[in-house]
Amino acid sequence: MADFVFYKQLINHLDSAILVVDDQLCVTYLNPAAEALLQVSGRRCVGLPVKHFFLDSLESSSTLEQSIAEDTSFTKREAHVRLQNQTIITLDYSVSPVEFDNSLCLVIEMHARDRLLRISKEEELISAQATTQALVRGMAHEIKNPLGGIRGSAQLLERMLDNSELQEFTQIIIDEVDRLRNLVDKMLGPNKLLERxxxxxxxxxxxxxxxxxxxxxxxxxxxxxxxxxxxxxxxxxxxxxxxxxxxxxxxxxxxxxxxxxxxxxxxxxxxxxxxxxxxxxxxxxxxxxxxxxxxxxxxxxxxxxxxxxxxxxxxxxxxxxxxxxxxxxxxxxxxxxxxxxxxxxxxxxxxxxxxxxxxxxxxxx
Structure with a gap:
């Protein structure tokens, strides 16, 4: 009995979420990590069918029953689980049959994937943003150089022309060059330091x-x-x-x-x-x-x-x-x-x- 209490205390201190169900697929125990993950109270869960708290699809009950009947383990990756409050979380979980007091129960070990997936997505987004900014800066440099030459040439040409109608065309060139230059500057994003x-x-x-x-x-x-x-x-x-x-x-x-x-x-x-x-x-x-x-x-x-x-x-x-x-x-x-x-x-x-x-x-x- 002392060993049982020790192992229970040990499980209670694990970061892994542990859920135990009996051969009728009713909850018999869950550690604090599982309570936090599934957003439920352990005392209220004991004795209730696991499907009320933990089902990722209509096939889950039959899969768990098969695990009990055949005494086999299985693992699911990135399963989308709907909780009681209708929140959907992403989990990796493993199911292992364990014999206890002459009966078979299932130990379900769960690991949340939402945070890891979000971190990975954010790192990809930040990396892509940095790569895109580097590409845009390089392209902007190549664009702004000839734009400066075009604008300068149009200004010189405008001074040499006496015909006001022709000068109108050179002004169009200057205005469009300025518009393109402003567009390139916007693509580069804010160019001033933060004023904190x-x-x-x-x-x-x-x-x-x-x-x-x-x-x-x-x-x-x-x-x-x-x-x-x-x-x-x-x-x-x-x-x-x-x-x-x-x-x-x-x-x-x-x-x-x-x-x-x-x-x-x-x-x-x-x-x-x-x-x-x-x-x-x-x-x-x-x-x-x-x-x-x-x-x-x-x-x-x-x-x-x-x-x-x-x-x-x-x-x-x-x-x-x-x-x-x-x-x-x-x-x-x-x-x-x-x-x-x-x-x-x-x-x-x-x-x-x-x-x-x-x-x-x-x-x-």
Whole structure:
């Protein structure tokens, strides 16, 4: 009995989530890690069928029954499991039959994959963003050099011409060269250093709220869902306004262009904090999570993976530079922007570390 208590205490201290079910597929035990993963209370779970807490498909019950009947183990990778609160999580789990008190039970060992998958996706996004920026900078250099020569030649030609009609053509050349040069500068993103100051994120969001309210002429409902306990942090306030405004304005334009019969157009601005959160490969103790959520038509599936690349846009009149610039600004703040979209709901999530010091920003420049 002493050995049993010892092993139970040992299992209770494991990071791995352990769930035990009997031969009737009813829960007999789960350790604290499993309670946290499945978002349930261990006392309330014991004696209840496992399907109430842990099923990734309609076939799961028969698979577990087969494991009991044949005394065989199996493993599933990246299974999508729907919890009681309808949240879907991604797991790797292994099922092993174990004999205990002359009866067979199943030990299910679970490992969450959501965080690892998200970290991997973020690292890919950050790497792709850096590669794209390097490519754009190289291309911009090659474009701006001949543009300077064309503009200078057009100016010299304009001075030599006495005919005003011909001078009009040279002015067109100059204007178009300037337009192309401005476009290249926008592709390069913000070219000034961050002007860091103590920033209240809700002042940023209230500014965006006011601007979008005016621009939408009251046709889009704006909803606030703020956490007032979020502290001030070092950031470039004006650039963060540009980031949030760009995303909110895209949402507004999508809503006004595709009016849904299911409900009135709505944008939600939400703030929360997240503890022990990883951005890229760096783990932060406290992170600000800003959500901009709309109930519009969603982002076309064919551009979701490349959404933050330059020249990618879901609108015919769009330049495809706004989100790329927004991602660059947030990256300068050691943060990241993520997007989840489906018809009827699009959410942009901005993650910003709240505990970076001025020295951290200096090293990140």
């Amino acid at each position: 100051e103590d920033t209240n994120i809700h002042e940023v969001l209230e500014r965006v709220h006011s601007l979008i309210s005016v621009e939408s002429e009251g046709k889009v409902k704006l909803r606030r869902d703020y956490d007032p306990s979020i502290p001030e942090f070092l950031a470039d306030k004006e650039q963060l306004i540009q980031v949030v405004l760009n995303i909110a304005r895209n949402a507004m334009q999508a809503l006004l262009q595709h009016v849904s019969a299911e409900g009135s157009p709505q944008i939600t601005l939400r703030t929360r904090t997240v503890r022990q959160f990883t951005i890229g490969h760096t783990k932060h103790r406290l992170v600000l999570h800003i959500s901009i959520v709309d109930n519009g038509p969603g982002i076309p599936e064919d551009i979701r993976e490349s959404l933050f690349f330059p020249m990618v846009s879901g609108r015919a009149e769009g330049t495809g530079l706004g989100l790329s610039i927004a991602q660059s600004i947030v990256n300068q703040h050691q943060g990241i922007i993520e997007c989840e979209s489906e018809p009827g709901r699009t959410q942009f999530s901005i993650y910003l570390p709240l505990e970076l010091s001025l020295n951290d920003y200096e090293r990140a420049r």
